[in-house]
Amino acid sequence: MENTDNTLPIAIAHLSKSFGGRKVLDGIDLTIPRGQTLSLLGRSGTGKSVLLRLLIGLDKPDSGSIRIDGEEITSLGMDRLNRIRQKLGFLFQQAALYDSLTLGENVEFPLKRQTTLSPAERTEKVRALLASVGLERDVDKLPSEISGGMKKRAGLARALALDPAIVFFDEPTAGLDPITAAEIGQLITDLSKQRGMTSVVATHDMHSVRCFSDRAVLLDKGRVLIDGSFDDLKNSSDPFVSEFLTAAV
Amino acid sequence: MRLALSLFITLAATVSAVPVEAERRGGAGLLAVQSLVLSVFEWFGQFGIFCQRVLKGTFSAPFEGREFLRQLDNIGSQSLPLVAVAGAAIGVVLGLQTRESLTRFGATSMLPSVIIYSLMKEMGPIVTGLIVSGRVGAGIGAELGSMKVTEQIDAMAVSGVNPYKYLASTRILACLVALPLLTLVADAAGVLMGWLSSTLVKPISLGLFLNMGLNGVSFGDFLPATLKTSIFGLIIGAVSSYQGMSSRGGTEGVGRSATSAVVISSLFLIVADVFLVRLILLFFK
Numbered sequence: 040m041e042n043t044d045n046t047l048p049i050a051i052a053h054l055s056k057s058f059g060g061r062k063v064l065d066g067i068d069l070t071i072p073r074g075q076t077l078s079l080l081g082r083s084g085t086g087k088s089v090l091l092r093l094l095i096g097l098d099k100p101d102s103g104s105i106r107i108d109g110e111e112i113t114s115l116g117m118d119r120l121n122r123i124r125q126k127l128g129f130l131f132q133q134a135a136l137y138d139s140l141t142l143g144e145n146v147e148f149p150l151k152r153q154t155t156l157s158p159a160e161r162t163e164k165v166r167a168l169l170a171s172v173g174l175e176r177d178v179d180k181l182p183s184e185i186s187g188g189m190k191k192r193a194g195l196a197r198a199l200a201l202d203p204a205i206v207f208f209d210e211p212t213a214g215l216d217p218i219t220a221a222e223i224g225q226l227i228t229d230l231s232k233q234r235g236m237t238s239v240v241a242t243h244d245m246h247s248v249r250c251f252s253d254r255a256v257l258l259d260k261g262r263v264l265i266d267g268s269f270d271d272l273k274n275s276s277d278p279f280v281s282e283f284l285t286a287a288v
Numbered sequence: 289m290r291l292a293l294s295l296f297i298t299l300a301a302t303v304s305a306v307p308v309e310a311e312r313r314g315g316a317g318l319l320a321v322q323s324l325v326l327s328v329f330e331w332f333g334q335f336g337i338f339c340q341r342v343l344k345g346t347f348s349a350p351f352e353g354r355e356f357l358r359q360l361d362n363i364g365s366q367s368l369p370l371v372a373v374a375g376a377a378i379g380v381v382l383g384l385q386t387r388e389s390l391t392r393f394g395a396t397s398m399l400p401s402v403i404i405y406s407l408m409k410e411m412g413p414i415v416t417g418l419i420v421s422g423r424v425g426a427g428i429g430a431e432l433g434s435m436k437v438t439e440q441i442d443a444m445a446v447s448g449v450n451p452y453k454y455l456a457s458t459r460i461l462a463c464l465v466a467l468p469l470l471t472l473v474a475d476a477a478g479v480l481m482g483w484l485s486s487t488l489v490k491p492i493s494l495g496l497f498l499n500m501g502l503n504g505v506s507f508g509d510f511l512p513a514t515l516k517t518s519i520f521g522l523i524i525g526a527v528s529s530y531q532g533m534s535s536r537g538g539t540e541g542v543g544r545s546a547t548s549a550v551v552i553s554s555l556f557l558i559v560a561d562v563f564l565v566r567l568i569l570l571f572f573k
Contacts, residue, residue, distance in 0.1 A: 092442075095446055097442050097445060097446070117450060118348075121448040121449075121450065122448070124445075124446055124447070124448045125448050127446070128446075129443070129446045131439045131442070131443060132439075133438060133439065135438060135439035135440050135442065135443035136440075136443075137435075137440055137443070137444075138434075138438070138440070148447060148449075149447040149448070149449075152447065152448065152449050153447070153448050153449075197443075197447075201447075201448075
């Protein structure tokens with residue numbers, strides 16, 4: 040399952056995106072090596088979630104390039120994009136579980152649609168995925184019957200259903216208490232390392248960044264302000280970086 | 289389709305150029321009209337793009353047979369009691385009202401024909417369309433709107449599933465198939481209750497009532513009027529799905545989507561009926 044290919048799974052060049060005349064992303068350049076966990080930081084509205092939505096092809100950029108495993112995705116048609124998406128996973132901020140389906144059916148949904156597994160194999164895989172996030176006893180529960188932290192876990196299990204090589208996490212610990220947030224952060228790191236996944240995490244949670252990220256990128260005014268390790272951020276002399284870290288911690 | 293979209297974009301661009309002139313003249317009323325016209329063009333343009341995506345999804349494999357059947361059950365069989373009651377009520381009203389009118393002209397023997405003819409030609413189809421538009425249109429608008437604002441539709445797209453195909457296309461096709469079948473139920477319930485209301489006033493057997501009523505009715509009267517409800521289904525499914533999938537603004541937005549799905553689809557349905565009746569008269573007279 041571990042990815043050994045050394046090509047860059049994500050390469051972003053000169054990426055820009057505006058909404059209603061406001062430039063949210065302004066010429067972002069970023070490359071992410073295979074197996075790395077990268078945290079995207081920045082104030083609310085600086086384009087972290089927008090960048091993730093562009094990376095998964097939910098929105099189109101105004102200009103610039105996004106290459107996933109060497110393939111340019113900004114100009115792809117829906118069919119080809121859907122094939123690329125099978126290599127990608129996405130954990131939404133509010134988990135975005137299908138509220139009319141049980142947790143088991145939520146996790147089974149992509150397996151049913153995108154694989155040729157038999158019903159018995161699917162059931163076994165769903166059980167294993169939910170067990171990996173500690174929800175093996177909640178297979179038949181509806182999303183409305185579980186807590187926010189459990190929703191995030193179930194969303195994570197669904198995001199991992201197709202064994203993606205790259206997973207995007209949009210504020211995975213937002214709205215959770217510090218202990219649950221730390222558990223989710225640890226879970227993401229453990230699963231990323233076990234599966235050799237490349238992870239991009241949009242977050243405000245500095246604890247997760249410090250403990251679990253290989254690299255942190257701070258966005259400001261649509262641009263990359265600093266790109267390095269957590270220590271690089273901490274030692275930065277830029278007044279905005281210092282102010283951001285002080286306020287976040 | 290592309291030509292129509294280009295036309296809308298050109299018209300929208302032309303209309304959007306008006307505010308500068310309007311502002312120069314200080315015409316607030318003109319600005320409001322311009323804004324309204326612009327939003328109508330924008331709606332039709334976006335709706336056209338939506339229909340194009342749904343159409344493409346509908347005719348590309350894999351086909352969503354199971355989801356289509358689930359929607360057919362949801363839209364068809366669950367609307368059945370409501371449609372049957374509405375049809376029955378129309379039958380009773382027609383029976384009572386028409387008897388009084390026909391008695392004035394000494395033509396009570398025409399009563400079965402008038403009830404059956406009115407139900408099959410217009411009352412059954414339009415009442416079924418409006419009832420389904422209210423029940424199903426609001427349901428689709430609210431369900432898809434809720435999925436949209438909670439990012440469930442995005443989650444589906446991320447899973448590699450085309451939401452235009454899985455969510456919209458299946459619902460539109462289910463509406464298209466369900467409407468004529470529901471219309472038959474409304475017609476049957478209406479005729480039965482029309483007979484019952486007639487026989488309570490002046491006893492007549494069901495066999496004789498049907499015989500007298502169907503005597504002057506041909507397939508040309510019955511079939512096009514019933515099949516035109518497929519177009520009603522198409523309108524209800526497409527408009528409601530579009531309103532739901534373009535929902536924004538949280539729970540308030542979901543409410544707006546549900547309401548607008550019913551209002552717009554009912555309005556389009558009535559307008560379409562005018563044209564369809566004219567077409568049917570043209571080809572089946």
